[in-house]
Structure formats: C-alpha cells, structure tokens
Amino acid sequence: MSAQGDSPYLIAPAPGAPGLTRAVTGTDHEGRAQTINVVEERPLTIFLNAQEIVTAMTIGDYPEYLALGFLRNQGMLKDGEAVLRVDYDDELETVVVRTDGRTTYEDKLKKKTRTSGCAVGTVFGDMMEGLEGVTLPDATVRTSHLYTLAHVINTTPSLYLEAGAIHGTVLCEGDRPLVYMEDVGRHNAVDKIAGWMLSEGVRPYGKMLYTTGRLTSEMVIKTALMGIPVLASRSGFTAWGVEIARQVGLTLIGRMRGRRFVCLAGEERLLRDADPDSVAEEDAKHRRKSARKEENP
Amino acid sequence: MSAQGDSPYLIAPAPGAPGLTRAVTGTDHEGRAQTINVVEERPLTIFLNAQEIVTAMTIGDYPEYLALGFLRNQGMLKDGEAVLRVDYDDELETVVVRTDGRTTYEDKLKKKTRTSGCAVGTVFGDMMEGLEGVTLPDATVRTSHLYTLAHVINTTPSLYLEAGAIHGTVLCEGDRPLVYMEDVGRHNAVDKIAGWMLSEGVRPYGKMLYTTGRLTSEMVIKTALMGIPVLASRSGFTAWGVEIARQVGLTLIGRMRGRRFVCLAGEERLLRDADPDSVAEEDAKHRRKSARKEENP
Numbered sequence: 001m002s003a004q005g006d007s008p009y010l011i012a013p014a015p016g017a018p019g020l021t022r023a024v025t026g027t028d029h030e031g032r033a034q035t036i037n038v039v040e041e042r043p044l045t046i047f048l049n050a051q052e053i054v055t056a057m058t059i060g061d062y063p064e065y066l067a068l069g070f071l072r073n074q075g076m077l078k079d080g081e082a083v084l085r086v087d088y089d090d091e092l093e094t095v096v097v098r099t100d101g102r103t104t105y106e107d108k109l110k111k112k113t114r115t116s117g118c119a120v121g122t123v124f125g126d127m128m129e130g131l132e133g134v135t136l137p138d139a140t141v142r143t144s145h146l147y148t149l150a151h152v153i154n155t156t157p158s159l160y161l162e163a164g165a166i167h168g169t170v171l172c173e174g175d176r177p178l179v180y181m182e183d184v185g186r187h188n189a190v191d192k193i194a195g196w197m198l199s200e201g202v203r204p205y206g207k208m209l210y211t212t213g214r215l216t217s218e219m220v221i222k223t224a225l226m227g228i229p230v231l232a233s234r235s236g237f238t239a240w241g242v243e244i245a246r247q248v249g250l251t252l253i254g255r256m257r258g259r260r261f262v263c264l265a266g267e268e269r270l271l272r273d274a275d276p277d278s279v280a281e282e283d284a285k286h287r288r289k290s291a292r293k294e295e296n297p
Numbered sequence: 298m299s300a301q302g303d304s305p306y307l308i309a310p311a312p313g314a315p316g317l318t319r320a321v322t323g324t325d326h327e328g329r330a331q332t333i334n335v336v337e338e339r340p341l342t343i344f345l346n347a348q349e350i351v352t353a354m355t356i357g358d359y360p361e362y363l364a365l366g367f368l369r370n371q372g373m374l375k376d377g378e379a380v381l382r383v384d385y386d387d388e389l390e391t392v393v394v395r396t397d398g399r400t401t402y403e404d405k406l407k408k409k410t411r412t413s414g415c416a417v418g419t420v421f422g423d424m425m426e427g428l429e430g431v432t433l434p435d436a437t438v439r440t441s442h443l444y445t446l447a448h449v450i451n452t453t454p455s456l457y458l459e460a461g462a463i464h465g466t467v468l469c470e471g472d473r474p475l476v477y478m479e480d481v482g483r484h485n486a487v488d489k490i491a492g493w494m495l496s497e498g499v500r501p502y503g504k505m506l507y508t509t510g511r512l513t514s515e516m517v518i519k520t521a522l523m524g525i526p527v528l529a530s531r532s533g534f535t536a537w538g539v540e541i542a543r544q545v546g547l548t549l550i551g552r553m554r555g556r557r558f559v560c561l562a563g564e565e566r567l568l569r570d571a572d573p574d575s576v577a578e579e580d581a582k583h584r585r586k587s588a589r590k591e592e593n594p
Binding site: 163 | 511561569
C-alpha cells in the first residue's frame with residue numbers, strides 16, 4: 001500500500017471527477033438564477049455469478065468494490081472464497097462477481113423467496129445471524145489520534161464538502177486515514193471500503209471506521225462483521241446501535257465535532273492522551289454543505 | 298379533522314412519549330459520565346394478508362400508518378382497494394394489513410422471486426413504473442407560507458430537536474403543518490403520512506411535504522406517487538431527484554434554512570410574496586441536535 005504523493009490517503013475523494021456531480025440551475029430565495037453542483041445517483045445492479053442480488057443507488061464510483069463489499073457484508077461471500085473476476089458494465093449499470101465453487105447465495109435465495117423476497121428483512125436477519133461468534137480484536141484508541149483524524153478528514157476536499165447530500169466513510173489506522181469513500185447510498189460507502197479490504201487483503205486489526213452517517217444498528221453490524229473494533233461518527237446514535245455495539249464489544253464514538261465527542265460503548269479502548277481544551281472548534285466551512293449555506297450568507 | 302388544542306397540528310411529534318427514546322450513559326470528551334437520550338430503533342415486519350412483505354427499522358410509533366403507507370407507496374395497495382383491518386402485534390413486532398379480494402401482491406411476489414427477491418431493486422422498479430401516467434395537480438406555493446411553515450416546524454418540539462439521529466416529514470396545507478411524523482428509517486416518516494392520508498381519506502390537492510431528509514430519487518418518487526405537487530427540505534438534492542421532479546412536474550425546494558432556499562424544479566408554482574430580508578436567520582437551537590452540540594458548548 002503506497003500513499004498518493006504527500007497525501008496520507010491510499011484512496012481519497014475526487015470531488016472534481018467527471019460523472020460524480022452535475023451542475024443544476026434553479027432559482028434561489030431572491031429569485032436569482034443559481035447553479036449548484038449536486039451529486040449523481042444511479043442504479044447499480046449487483047450479480048453474484050448468474051444470480052441477480054440487489055440494485056443499489058450509488059454515485060457510481062468504485063462499482064467493483066461496492067459489489068464485493070456488499071456481498072461480503074451480507075455474508076454471501078465467505079472468508080477464503082475465491083473471487084475469479086469482477087466485471088462492471090457501465091452501459092448496463094451492472095457488476096457481476098464471479099466466484100469458484102458453490103456459494104451460499106442459493107440458500108440466501110431460497111430464504112429470500114420464502115420470506116417473499118424481501119432483501120431488507122432477510123438480509124438484515126442474515127447480518128444479525130452473522131454476528132454470532134464475532135469477536136473483535138483488542139485495540140487502543142488514542143484521543144489524540146481521534147482529533148487528528150477528525151481534523152484531517154474534515155478538511156479533505158470531498159463531495160461531502162463540495163456538494164453535500166452524501167455520506168462518507170473512512171478506514172483509518174492509528175492517526176492516518178487510509179481510504180475515504182463517499183456515496184449517496186447510506187451503506188454503500190462502508191461497503192466500498194469492505195470491498196477494497198477484500199481486494200487488497202487488508203486485515204481489520206488496528207483499524208477504525210469514521211463515518212459522517214448516523215450510528216444505526218445496521219452501521220454497527222457491518223463494522224462488526226468487517227472485524228473492525230472501533231466506529232466513530234460526527235452524527236448521533238440509535239438505541240439499538242448502542243446495544244449491539246455493547247453486545248459485540250465494539251467501541252462506539254458519536255457526535256464527534258471539534259473537541260467534543262460521546263463514547264457510548266467500548267470505553268475501555270480509549271486512551272485519553274489529548275487535552276480537549278487544546279483542540280480547536282470546527283471551522284464552519286468544514287461542516288455539511290447545507291449547514292454551511294446557513295452560516296455563511 | 299380537528300386540531301389538538303391551540304396547536305395547528307392534527308398529529309404532532311411526542312418527543313416525551315415512552316418507548317421512543319432511551320437514556321443511555323457513556324462518557325464525554327473530558328471523560329465525564331454523560332447521559333443522553335437516543336432514539337429507539339426496532340424491526341417491524343409488515344404483512345399484506347398472509348404474505349410477509351418487508352421488515353422495516355422504525356422508532357415504533359404509528360405502525361398501522363407505516364404499514365398502510367409503505368404498501369400504498371409500493372403500489373401493493375391500489376386506489377379504492379378496501380382495507381378490512383390492520384392488526385398490530387407489539388410482542389411479535391408485526392403488523393398485518395387485511396384487504397378484500399385479490400391484491401396485486403402475488404404478482405409483486407412473483408416478480409421479486411424472479412429477481413432473486415431483492416426488495417431494493419424490485420420495489421424501486423415498481424415505484425418507477427408507478428410514475429407513468431402520474432400528473433400532479435396545479436398549486437401555488439406562497440414563499441410567505443414556506444417561511445411560516447419552516448419556522449413553525451423547526452420550533453415544534455420533536456425527537457429531531459431532542460435526540461437527533463432521526464428524520465421528520467410534515468404534511469402541510471397552505472401555511473399550516475397538519476401531520477408531523479418522525480422516524481429513524483429514511484422513508485418511514487413519509488410512509489406514515491401516506492398511511493394516515495389513506496386512513497383518513499385525505500386528498501393530496503393543495504398539500505405540500507416538508508422533510509428534513511435529502512431530496513433523493515426515492516423521496517421524489519414517493520411524493521409524486523402520493524399525488525403531492527410540492528416537496529421542500531432543509532437538506533440537499535441528488536441529480537436524479539431533480540431530474541425525476543422535472544419529469545413529473547413536481548416543485549422541488551431544497552437547502553431551506555432561514556431565509557435561504559433553492560428551487561430546482563417546478564419554479565412556476567412559486568408565488569414570491571415575501572421579502573427574504575424580513576425573514577430571520579435560524580436560531581442555532583433549532584438545528585440538528587448534533588449540530589447544536591457543536592454550537593453550544
């Protein structure tokens with residue numbers, strides 16, 4: 001793994017990349033024409049071998065990682081299962097993951113059919129099952145690293161800062177952000193990271209996930225299934241997200257803004273080596289686009 | 298329809314209601330014990346007659362409206378189709394919608410099975426199909442009403458203000474907010490409103506939806522399927538959301554904060570009868586909980 005130039009990132013957002021945003025013209029509150037960049041959103045249908053599995057709404061970057069990560073996080077790709085090829089078709093908006101041998105997708109399909117084919121319900125059920133037997137590695141989270149990561153991530157040029165209406169998830173190690181993925185789909189960003197880890201053979205030990213999204217049950221479950229022991233977010237919690245984090249022994253840190261954060265699970269992994277008073281508050285320009293509009297007339 | 302006391306609402310949020318939030322204790326950035334209210338999140342499995350359709354993650358209020366609205370917005374309940382009973386079972390976390398005669402769900406089921414039972418893909422496909430032939434009623438949106446609605450809604454006690462990590466959607470008429478629903482599930486809040494409209498026989502003419510969530514394709518499609526001609530939000534847009542709004546002739550207003558907003562579709566319905574300069578900026582305490590924590594040490 002080698003970084004891009006001076007950037008700490010192996011993969012960083014490309015807010016200027018063609019096809020990720022579109023300039024749209026409307027009128028503002030004073031009736032003046034206003035052109036703003038809005039993020040793209042397009043369907044991507046994921047196949048596992050011959051089987052259509054899901055259609056995800058995505059900004060469209062890293063479709064191969066999204067497909068691999070989605071299948072991995074749904075338990076449809078097992079550890080050590082060989083992935084022969086991943087074929088993305090831009091025109092058909094499909095990506096096909098080809099594996100050798102028999103995958104478990106046939107069982108999943110039977111189950112889906114039995115439950116009237118509801119991915120939401122069944123897949124969620126599968127994910128909960130997958131949690132049984134999950135044990136997360138020990139880890140030490142230095143608050144000095146948390147603050148460094150939050151600052152670097154929040155000042156990294158991104159679709160989140162440029163266009164808003166998008167979620168970001170960053171795979172971190174120590175005080176270094178490694179891979180920063182963004183997507184309109186709530187869980188696509190974390191799935192893309194799972195797909196990258198699978199492709200690169202990157203292990204979860206010593207890793208942390210940072211997300212701009214809410215710490216819901218599904219987010220906590222995906223992080224735990226990836227074997228990553230720490231999940232931090234700018235946003236808030238749901239009760240079940242906290243409950244599951246405590247059950248599986250995951251460290252859950254939320255409402256992380258400037259010097260503030262709240263840790264609702266896995267407190268024992270925190271090493272408080274930074275003085276919060278020495279941490280600067282966030283600059284308004286590093287908040288959500290929509291929030292920035294509000295602060296900067 | 299009669300309002301609750303002096304409130305303009307027929308249904309208003311009940312942030313203090315038991316079972317919607319839970320007090321959870323953790324530690325803050327200075328290592329002090331901190332107890333915060335977090336929203337509940339629990340599965341609700343929706344049946345249409347004998348058929349299991351979906352499991353939604355929800356805060357748990359108004360399960361009957363959620364079930365009716367979800368089925369309606371997925372095209373599984375047709376206009377004029379008689380709903381005999383809606384049975385909610387708190388213990389089993391299920392709600393069963395019973396209709397007379399043959400519903401279309403069997404076709405949907407066949408389709409789902411054929412597409413490996415992916416609700417995400419199939420249901421989305423069904424929703425797009427449902428858009429064909431949708432024509433939205435004329436309407437006039439006074440900007441003075443928009444500002445009044447935003448102010449009343451943003452100062453209404455809600456889970457959004459009390460606990461955060463939740464989305465709200467409000468059915469409005471003129472300058473009056475009628476029904477304010479909240480949920481952790483991104484689309485549950487709007488489905489609950491659809492369910493309420495179906496139960497009460499409320500027509501979409503002259504109505505507007507206000508949401509705290511992003512204006513994605515699915516949000517725009519649901520609003521159009523409900524026959525509501527105007528959708529406004531505090532948050533941003535996706536390109537496809539804008540594209541679909543323009544195709545179906547829906548008025549789309551986003552980034553609505555204080556005096557600011559951007560209209561990216563259906564401009565012709567706007568009647569600019571308010572002077573933006575006379576509108577106060579938002580008070581920090583009426584922003585997202587997570588954002589408030591940042592502004593108010």
